[in-house]
Amino acid sequence: MSKPPLTLYLAAPRGFCAGVDRAIKIVEMALQKWGAPVYVRHEIVHNRYVVDELRDKGAVFVEELDEAPDDRPVIFSAHGVPKSVPEAAQAREMVFVDATCPLVSKVHIEAERHHENGLQMVMIGHAGHPETLGTMGQLPPGEVLLVETEDDVADLMPRDPEKLAFITQTTLSVDDTAGIVAALKNRFPSIIGPHKEDICYATTNRQEAVKAMAPKCDAMLVVGAPNSSNSKRLVEVGARAGCSYSQLVQRAADIDWRALDGITSMGITAGASAPEILIEEVIDAFRDRYDVTIEMVETAVERVEFKVPRVLREPA
Template sequence: MKSKEIKILLSAPRGFCAGVERAIEIVEKSIQKFGAPVYVRHEIVHNKFVVDSLKKKGAIFVEELEEIEDRSRPVIFSAHGVPKKIPTDAKNYNMTYVDATCPLVSKVHREAENLNKAGYHIILIGHKNHPEVIGTMGQLPKGSIDLIQNEDEAKNYDNTYKKKIAFVTQTTLSLDDTKNIIQILKNRFKDLREPLKEDICYATTNRQMAVKKIANKCDMFFVIGSRNSSNSVRLVEVAKKSGCINSMLIHSESNIPYHDIQNSDVIGISSGASAPEILVENFINKLKNRFTITIDEVEIIKENVVFKIPNKLN
C-alpha cells in the first residue's frame, strides 16, 4: 500500500522560455544544415540534460574559440550572449558562426551601447562571472561599465567618472532584490537613467510571480534546474522569501529528500527557464512510486512568445 497522500501544486508557467527554445533549435538546425560536429561556445543553456542530449546529436562544447581544433566547422554562441570580441575573433579565424544570444539579452546589449554613445557611464546590476554579465560588459570599452551585485555595493558605489549614469540589468535576476538595488541607486543619484522597458525578461518575471502565488501554501518547494542556472537559483530564493523556507533546487546530482516529503501534505514544484519539462515529469514519477499524488496546476499567465531563428538556418 502506498503510504502518504501528497498534493502537488505545479507552478505555471515553468520551464523553457522562448530564448532557450530558440537556442536549442539553433544547435539542432545547425547540425542538420552543416552536419556534425558543430561547436558551441559555452553551455548553450545552463542545463546538463540539454547539453548531454545535444552532445549525442553532434555538438561539441568549448569554453573558448581557441579550443576548437577544426576551424572549418561552425561555432554557435550561447543564449547568454558574448562579448563583442568573440564574433570578431571568429571572423579572424575565418569561422562560420551562428549567434544564439537570446533576443532579450541582445536588447540589453543594444541599450548599453546606445547609452554609452549618448555619454552615459553604465551600471550593470547582475552577478559577477555569469556569462550574460561577461557578455554585456564586453559590449563596451573597458572602464565605461561597472557591475553592482547587491544592496551594499549600491550603497557604496562611487561615481568617480562624474558623468551622467544609467543602469541596465541582467535578464534573470530576482525582481524584488533588483527593485531594492535600483531604489538605493535612485535615492543616491537623482538623474539616474533607467531602461524604457524593464530588462528582467518576461519569463523570469512570470516564473517568479507563479512561485510567489503558491509558495506560502506549501510545506516544501522544489525547483528543477541546474546549479549554474541563475534564474533557477533565483526561483528557490523567491519561494523561500514568499513563505516556504523549506525550498530547494533539484539538479542532476540531487538526492530527493523522500523522508521530508513524507512529512509534507502539500509540495510546490517549478522549473527554471533552461530545464526541459521531462525533468519535471521524471521528478513527479519518482514521487508517484512512493506516494499517492494529486496534482493541481496553478497557472498565472499563458506564454505565447516565439523568437525566430536566424535566416541562415532556414
C-alpha cells in the same frame, strides 16, 4: 500498504522559455545543415541534460573560441558573448551563429546606445555569470560598473555622477533588483533606467507563479541547474514567499526524501532552461511514493516565440 496522500502544486509557467527554446533549436538546425561536429562556445543553456543530449547529436562544447577549429561552424550561447568573440571569429573567417537570447541582445543594444550618448553604465548582475560577462563586454573596459547588492551601490565611483544609466541581467530576482534600483536612484537621482524593464518576461512570470504557489506548500522543489541564475532565484523567491523548505534539484535522483517526511503538499516548478521531461521525472518519483493529486497554479500564459537566424533558414 496504501500511499500517503499528497497534493502536488505545479507552477505555470515553468521550464523552457522562448530564448532557451530558440537556442536549442539553433544547435539542432546547425547540425542538420552542416553535419557534426558543430562547436558551441559555453553551455548553450545551463542544463546538463540538454547539453548531454546535444553532445550526443554531435555538438562539441568549448569554453573559449580558441578551442574550436577554423573550418567548423561555431555557435555562441543564449547568455551572450563579449563583442571580442564574434570579432575574433570573423578574423578567422569562421562560420558562426549567435544564439544570444533576443532579450539579452536588447540589453546589449541599450548599453551601446547609452555609451554613444556619453553615459557610463551601471550593471546590476552576478559577477562571473556568462550573461554579465557578455553584456559588460559590449563596451570598452571601465565603461560598465557592476553592482550585485544594495551595499555595492554605496561603493560606486563613477566618472561623472550626473552621466549614468543602469541595465540589469535578465534573470535576477525582481524584488532584489527593485531594492538595488531604489538605492541607485537615491544616490544618483539623474541616473537613467531602461525604457522597459531588463528582467525578462520568463524570469518575472516564473517568480510570480512561485509567489502564488509557495504559501500553499509544505515544501517546494525547483528543477534546474546549480549554475542557472534564474533557477537559483526561484528557490530564494519560494523561501521568501512562505515555503520554509525550498530546494534546487537537477534530477529526481537528487531529491532528499528524508527531508520531506510528513509533508502533505508539495510545490514543483522549473527554471527556464529545464526541459519538461525532467519535471515529469520528478512528478513520477512522487507518484511512486505518494497518492498524488495534481493542482495547477497558473499566473500567466506565455505565447512568445523567437525566430532562428536567417542563415539556418536558408538551404546549405
